[in-house]
Amino acid sequence: MTVPAEVEGWRHFYSGKVRDLYEPESGPSDRVLVVASDRISAYDFVLSSEIPDKGRVLTQLSLWWFEQLPVPNHVLSTDVPAAVAGRAMICRRLDMIPVECIARGYLTGSGLLEYQHSGTVCSLPLPEGLEDGSHLSPPVFTPSAKAEVGEHDENIPYDAVVMMVGDDLAARLRSLTLDIYSQAESVARSRGIILADTKVEFGLSSSGDITLGDEVLTPDSSRFWDADLYAPGQSQPSFDKQFVRDWLTSDEAGWDRVSPPPALPSAVVERTRSRYVEAYERLTGRTFS
Missing domain, CATH: 3.30.200.20 (Phosphorylase Kinase; domain 1)
Known part of the structure; x- marks a missing residue:
C-alpha cells in the first residue's frame, strides 16, 4: 500500500x-x-x-x-x-456505527448469489423467477457487517442489526438508507443512469445525532448502470472498476486470487479512470478538471 x-x-x-x-x-x-x-x-x-x-x-x-x-x-x-x-x-x-447500510433496487452481485442459493437476500424472501439485473420494487435494505481491511464484509439479516444497535437505531438506519437510495435513484435516472444499489455509513455525533459519514454515492460505494444499455438477465456495464475486475480474472492476468494481484496494464488504468470521470460528469452535469 x-x-x-x-x-x-x-x-x-x-x-x-x-x-x-x-x-x-x-x-x-x-x-x-x-x-x-x-x-x-x-x-x-x-x-x-x-x-x-x-x-x-x-x-x-x-x-x-x-x-x-x-x-x-x-x-x-x-x-x-x-x-x-x-x-x-x-x-x-463520529462514533461510527459498525454496519454497512446497503439499499438494493436491483438484484445483482452478492445479493444475486444468495438469491440463487436460497431465494433470499439477507434472509429477506424475494419472488421466484428473478435474474441478474431484475428490478426490486420496493427496494430492500440488505445490511452487512463491517470487516477489517483485507477481509470481506458479511451480509447479515436485519435482526442481527437490531441485536448490534437496538430496535430504534436499527429502524432509523433502515429508513434513512432507503430514503437516500430513493432520492438518489431519482436524480441518477433523470441523468440516464440507473442506481442499482448503494452502501452508506452512519455515525453518531458528540450530541448523539445520526450523521451520514464516509463517502456517499460514488462508483466505489454504488453500482451505476447506463440506462440505455440496461438489459436484465445478464451482467450490466457499470461505472466503476469493472475493467479492473474483468482483467484480473482474464487468462492474460494469470492471477490465482491468492497471491497479490499483478500490476494493471496502462490501458486498463486509463479506461477505469475514464469510467470514473464519466460517472462524475454525467451525474453532476459538471466538467471534471
Whole structure:
C-alpha cells in the first residue's frame, strides 16, 4: 500500500483500502481530515497500481451528493492543505456505527448469489423467477457487517442489526438508507443512469445525532448502470472498476486470487479512470478538471 502523504498540521492515524485519516497536531480533537487516495481495491486486495484522479473524483462526487441529500453529514470544510487539495475534506469525528447500510433496487452481485442459493437476500424472501439485473420494487435494505481491511464484509439479516444497535437505531438506519437510495435513484435516472444499489455509513455525533459519514454515492460505494444499455438477465456495464475486475480474472492476468494481484496494464488504468470521470460528469452535469 502506498505510504500516506505527509500533511502539514495533521497526523496520520489510519488507512483503509482507499482513504487515509488524519487528526490535528493541535487544535480541536473532534475533527478529522479524510483524504481519498488513488488506490483501488478488488477481490479484497489493494492493488499496486493506482488510478489517476480517482481520489479527486470520489471526493468531489461525494461533496456534490452531500449537497443534494437532506440528511445531516459529517463535512465541516473543504479548506484543506494544498498537498491534498481536491481530494480531502475536514469532517466531524463520529462514533461510527459498525454496519454497512446497503439499499438494493436491483438484484445483482452478492445479493444475486444468495438469491440463487436460497431465494433470499439477507434472509429477506424475494419472488421466484428473478435474474441478474431484475428490478426490486420496493427496494430492500440488505445490511452487512463491517470487516477489517483485507477481509470481506458479511451480509447479515436485519435482526442481527437490531441485536448490534437496538430496535430504534436499527429502524432509523433502515429508513434513512432507503430514503437516500430513493432520492438518489431519482436524480441518477433523470441523468440516464440507473442506481442499482448503494452502501452508506452512519455515525453518531458528540450530541448523539445520526450523521451520514464516509463517502456517499460514488462508483466505489454504488453500482451505476447506463440506462440505455440496461438489459436484465445478464451482467450490466457499470461505472466503476469493472475493467479492473474483468482483467484480473482474464487468462492474460494469470492471477490465482491468492497471491497479490499483478500490476494493471496502462490501458486498463486509463479506461477505469475514464469510467470514473464519466460517472462524475454525467451525474453532476459538471466538467471534471
